[in-house]
Amino acid sequence: MTDHPVLYLVVCAAPPAQRIGELVELLMRDGWTVCVIATPTAATWIDREALAERTGHPVRWTPRTPGEPAVHPEADAVLVAPATFNTVNKWALGINDSVALGILNELLMSGLPILASPYVKQSMTAHPSYAGHVRLLAAAGVEFTETEALRPRTTADDHPWHVVNERLRRHLPAADT
Secondary structure, three states: OOOOOEEEEEEOOOHHHHHHHHHHHHHHHOOOEEEEEEOHHHHHHOOHHHHHHHHOOOOEOOOOOOOOOOOOOOOOEEEEEEEOHHHHHHHHHOOOOOHHHHHHHHHOOOOOOEEEEEOOOHHHHOOHHHHHHHHHHHHOOEEEOOOOOOOOOOOOOOOOOHHHHHHHHOOOOOOOO
């Protein structure tokens, strides 16, 4: 149980994943309870222990055993950042071969706000399946940032996490006055 809205942050294996702690900090400052779910490769790139300590929830990346209780509260919104070519295509096809994809597929038609911020090479965005899969997911209610949104702007220290953070702010409940 939490007093703050719950955000499922699905992290895929692309370079921004290595700085996902920065995004978690921004999201938590805005009032989100953040629950991190990682793809199997992303789970090896991030500091799962530090994220679990900071968020108060373990990072999910392996399946639960039958009868094992859920470790995350129910989500109020979902963010996929960075969303990779592989994850976008598998998600659109309904492939459930990881915990991250299973959660994305389960929540796709739930009515929850879902924001995806792709980090995909330009050559891969030209692949014939990619644009169609983005359109399919968008038609199912997924909001996408532009593909270049998470590219560093000027220096290695200038990561544009604010793009997704600002887009999520409109899904926060109004503060009680």
